[in-house]
Amino acid sequence: LERTFSIIKPDATRRNLTGAINAKFEEAGLRIVAQKRIQMTKEQAGVFYGVHKSRPFYDELCEFMSSAPVVVQVLEGENAISKNREIMGATNPADAAPGTIRAEFAESVGENSVHGSDAPETAAVEIAYFFSGLELV
Numbered sequence: 001l002e003r004t005f006s007i008i009k010p011d012a013t014r015r016n017l018t019g020a021i022n023a024k025f026e027e028a029g030l031r032i033v034a035q036k037r038i039q040m041t042k043e044q045a046g047v048f049y050g051v052h053k054s055r056p057f058y059d060e061l062c063e064f065m066s067s068a069p070v071v072v073q074v075l076e077g078e079n080a081i082s083k084n085r086e087i088m089g090a091t092n093p094a095d096a097a098p099g100t101i102r103a104e105f106a107e108s109v110g111e112n113s114v115h116g117s118d119a120p121e122t123a124a125v126e127i128a129y130f131f132s133g134l135e136l137v
């Protein structure tokens, strides 16, 4: 079974959507094997989104991701990485397929309710950024 890293973003935690989003993961056969609520500093968000440093939305993104608590989690399942990206839907909710998390819950291309790793290498790095070995069983 594969593992992926997920974040329920501030726009979703503010609207009390953690359970509704987790239900989508579980309905799709993904298991939540680790989960905690944290609030990142802008600097911690900046490191997490380092690959986007040169993008015009980087500052706004780091501001947003540190604006309220988020729920960081590890999801496990068959093809968890691609399955999660499918359930999340397109980055821009206007382009997201019906029934996806972003189609149902996202507010905009920036405030789009969830993050999901895009490859095994990034999943490993992202999981290790937020969870210690002792928290992963």
Ligand code: ATP
Residues within 6 Å of the ligand: 052, 057, 061, 090, 091, 109, 110, 111, 112, 114, 115, 116, 117, 118
């Ligand atoms: P994520 O990495 O969060 O799972 P993604 O892979 O669909 O989402 P990326 O292109 O990696 O999208 O962008 C990372 C995040 O940056 C997006 O989820 C969104 O919050 C923000 N973002 C992306 N494009 C824009 C944009 N044009 N304007 C504002 N914010 C954006």
Ligand code: MG
Residues within 6 Å of the ligand: 116, 118
């Ligand atoms: Mg991405």
